[in-house]
Amino acid sequence: MLSLLSFGDTGYGAQLAFGALLTVEVASFGYALALVLGTAIALATRAGDGWRWALWRGYASIFMSVPSLLVIFFIYFGGGQIVDAALRLVGLSARLQVTPFAAGVAGLSIVYAAYLAEVVRSAIWNVPRGQFEAAAALRIPPWLSWLRIISPQVLRLALPGLVNLWIVVMKDTALVSLVGLKDIIAQAKTAAGSTREPFLFYIVAACFFVAMNWITFLVAGRLERRTARALTVAGA
Amino acid sequence: MIFDPHLAWQSLPQLLRGAAMTIMVTVPIVALGLCLAIPLALARLSHYRWLRAFAAAYVVIFRGTPSLILLYLIYSGLGNIEAVRASPLWIVLSKAYPCAVIGFVLVHSAYVVEILRGGLEAVPVGLIEAGQALGLSPRTLFLTVRLPVALRYALRAYQNEVLIIIKSTAAVSAITVVDLMAVANEIFYLTYDPFTPLIAAGMLYWGIINLVRGGFDLADRRLNAHLFAARPVRTTGRPAALFAVPQQGTIA
Numbered sequence: 236m237l238s239l240l241s242f243g244d245t246g247y248g249a250q251l252a253f254g255a256l257l258t259v260e261v262a263s264f265g266y267a268l269a270l271v272l273g274t275a276i277a278l279a280t281r282a283g284d285g286w287r288w289a290l291w292r293g294y295a296s297i298f299m300s301v302p303s304l305l306v307i308f309f310i311y312f313g314g315g316q317i318v319d320a321a322l323r324l325v326g327l328s329a330r331l332q333v334t335p336f337a338a339g340v341a342g343l344s345i346v347y348a349a350y351l352a353e354v355v356r357s358a359i360w361n362v363p364r365g366q367f368e369a370a371a372a373l374r375i376p377p378w379l380s381w382l383r384i385i386s387p388q389v390l391r392l393a394l395p396g397l398v399n400l401w402i403v404v405m406k407d408t409a410l411v412s413l414v415g416l417k418d419i420i421a422q423a424k425t426a427a428g429s430t431r432e433p434f435l436f437y438i439v440a441a442c443f444f445v446a447m448n449w450i451t452f453l454v455a456g457r458l459e460r461r462t463a464r465a466l467t468v469a470g471a
Numbered sequence: 472m473i474f475d476p477h478l479a480w481q482s483l484p485q486l487l488r489g490a491a492m493t494i495m496v497t498v499p500i501v502a503l504g505l506c507l508a509i510p511l512a513l514a515r516l517s518h519y520r521w522l523r524a525f526a527a528a529y530v531v532i533f534r535g536t537p538s539l540i541l542l543y544l545i546y547s548g549l550g551n552i553e554a555v556r557a558s559p560l561w562i563v564l565s566k567a568y569p570c571a572v573i574g575f576v577l578v579h580s581a582y583v584v585e586i587l588r589g590g591l592e593a594v595p596v597g598l599i600e601a602g603q604a605l606g607l608s609p610r611t612l613f614l615t616v617r618l619p620v621a622l623r624y625a626l627r628a629y630q631n632e633v634l635i636i637i638k639s640t641a642a643v644s645a646i647t648v649v650d651l652m653a654v655a656n657e658i659f660y661l662t663y664d665p666f667t668p669l670i671a672a673g674m675l676y677w678g679i680i681n682l683v684r685g686g687f688d689l690a691d692r693r694l695n696a697h698l699f700a701a702r703p704v705r706t707t708g709r710p711a712a713l714f715a716v717p718q719q720g721t722i723a
Contacts, residue, residue: 296677297673297677299680300638300676300677300680300681301638301673301676301677301680302638302639302640302641302652302676303638304641304642304652305641305652305655305669305672305673305676308652308655308656308659308669309665309666309669309670309673312659312665312669313665313666313669316665316666406535406536406537406538407537408537409537409538409539409540410537410539410642412539413539413642413644413645420537420539420540420543423540423543424543427543427547427548431551432551433543433544433547433548433551434544434548434549434551434552437540437543437544437548438544440540441532441535441536441537441540441541441544444535444536444537444540445531445532445535445536448531448534448535449535
């Protein structure tokens, strides 16, 4: 039975491996975009009031209250028309077909930008005020103080939330198979259908995700120690 | 991009039936998930090593696996085993709805175990000692002191998890359960209107989620009234967040 997992003509090993790679790609691109967008939102809304805050609350309310699967479907079905309408405003026209890959990346990044913005902003808020004041008192230019003083502390404070959301995004990537992405789940489903061994292939897919979690925790542990090195006593 | 109110109004009965199915899937998941999570959380804190190991493995496996895989595994995987087909369990497992519930109960309970464990560990030792000093039996102590206090501590994290499970049930459409998500997709395939059915379904999800969130807010205000009286003054960088941030260990 395990020969079904071999690479080559008789097994589904290669397909599953390609699927796994695609899953990791969608999750990585989606998460990276979400992190960029989320950090931008966090910086823009760090004052906690004004029109930007109102706008952000609307965004957060919508995308935190709707299933990510729905957002992915929305972009997959309607994304082409939205882009077309937007291009028409600047006098261009294009007939676009959104690929499952693009729909997955876009959907995940729009939804998880909201969650990541929460994590990053609360980390910024939890940096002691004295750190901002000390940087200002030393006449350190704001960009430099954000780069060298504030952001390392934000990273340390936000890390648990960031890691947690990476795992969530990773698992949500499974849903992109429902719009036709040939990820590990779609591959497992195909293999299960044609070999009539669903148990084997789904268990392999499940093991892949559990293993990815395990790797995440290993990497996160190292990162945590690294970002916390300012808090440890030298030589201890 | 056009939202067609006429089509939305026409398909409202269908969408509401879908929403009813979403709720009908969610309620048993949340109820059974909590029932399963309480003994597992106790196992996680047990004196016996093998019980602790079992509960820890349960959490790692079911928190780590996407619910979609579990749904496929239960719905089409189990049916492939002869022994299952022959057993009376087949009456349950041959239908999509119970499979959807079972799959999500496994995932949901694994998260709730960790939330409850956190709550139980946060119960002050003094409170437990006071209960023991008053001669409460371990059972009474657990049911009337430790569990209620733990639930209060865990309420916000539990709220996040319940909201997430409501949204995740959208995946049950993959195993032919006709929930809100599935109805929206059906309407899309009939009308080829990519916006109206999905936006309308999104509004209904938004309504369900915010109703549940409102319910939890009420519960929080009742159960944690003593905390609302004196919320601590923040000493850090910025004004207090207006709503609780889902932090580590609470999201999905």
